[in-house]
Amino acid sequence: MEIFNPSLINYLENHTDNEPEALKKINRNTHLKVLKPNMLSGHYQGRLLSMLSKMMQPKLIVELGTYTGYSAICLAEGLAEGGILHTIEVNHEMEEMINSHLKLTNVEKKINVHFGAAEQIIAQNNWQNIDIVFIDADKKNNFTYFELLIDKVRSGGLLIIDNVLWKGKVYDAHQNDADTESFRKLNEQIAVDTRVEKLILPVRDGLLLIRKK
Numbered sequence: 001m002e003i004f005n006p007s008l009i010n011y012l013e014n015h016t017d018n019e020p021e022a023l024k025k026i027n028r029n030t031h032l033k034v035l036k037p038n039m040l041s042g043h044y045q046g047r048l049l050s051m052l053s054k055m056m057q058p059k060l061i062v063e064l065g066t067y068t069g070y071s072a073i074c075l076a077e078g079l080a081e082g083g084i085l086h087t088i089e090v091n092h093e094m095e096e097m098i099n100s101h102l103k104l105t106n107v108e109k110k111i112n113v114h115f116g117a118a119e120q121i122i123a124q125n126n127w128q129n130i131d132i133v134f135i136d137a138d139k140k141n142n143f144t145y146f147e148l149l150i151d152k153v154r155s156g157g158l159l160i161i162d163n164v165l166w167k168g169k170v171y172d173a174h175q176n177d178a179d180t181e182s183f184r185k186l187n188e189q190i191a192v193d194t195r196v197e198k199l200i201l202p203v204r205d206g207l208l209l210i211r212k213k
């Protein structure tokens with residue numbers, strides 16, 4: 001089940017900022033060369049990530065799930081002077097492609113790519129006062145990542161979790177597979193968490209915005 005129909009996506013993309021040329025190339029290259037290219041944030045969600053970041057002017061961003069670098073580049077567009085984005089990718093085979101994609105942009109030097117499992121890399125780095133977290137890695141561990149990072153995020157900071165509507169399955173009572181159940185549980189846990197304010201945006205596959213109080 002798709003949440004957005006193709007005409008609506010077209011309309012949104014045509015009335016939203018253009019996808020920057022470098023990101024267009026990265027988008028195309030991902031579709032040509034990598035499995036499951038629909039994992040990439042894409043034009044519309046990418047512009048949202050960029051705008052949220054520009055509004056927050058973050059100094060420190062942590063992203064889980066680099067894939068081909070698309071969302072990292074969008075988020076890095078909003079970094080304040082001297083700011084840095086750390087992004088974590090478990091698949092070492094992506095290294096060459098990520099590096100070649102970052103080279104196409106003017107944010108390459110602001111992005112630090114870590115290869116390894118997110119849980120390990122988080123434990124190895126003493127990140128504090130994080131402004132923005134983007135959780136977009138292995139979906140079953142979303143809540144674990146939220147718990148690992150919430151105390152490292154500054155008050156007023158933003159955590160974003162991708163895919164929380166899981167192609168509309170979370171609100172379809174007939175869908176009860178393990179992934180759907182895991183997203184339902186995540187959304188329920190965050191909904192009652194008094195440490196944070198939360199808002200699900202029906203963008204692409206559902207983006208959960210979580211603001212730490």
Ligand SMILES: C[S@@+](CC[C@H](N)C(=O)[O-])C[C@H]1O[C@@H](n2cnc3c(N)ncnc32)[C@H](O)[C@@H]1O
Pocket residue numbers: 039040041042064065066067068069070071072088089090091116117118119136137138
């Ligand atoms: C949905 S894709 C990320 C898409 C990217 N954020 C974007 O919007 O363009 C998920 C990525 O997370 C990576 N991943 C899966 N498990 C991981 C883990 N435990 N630690 C770090 N990365 C992981 C996958 O290899 C994949 O590249």
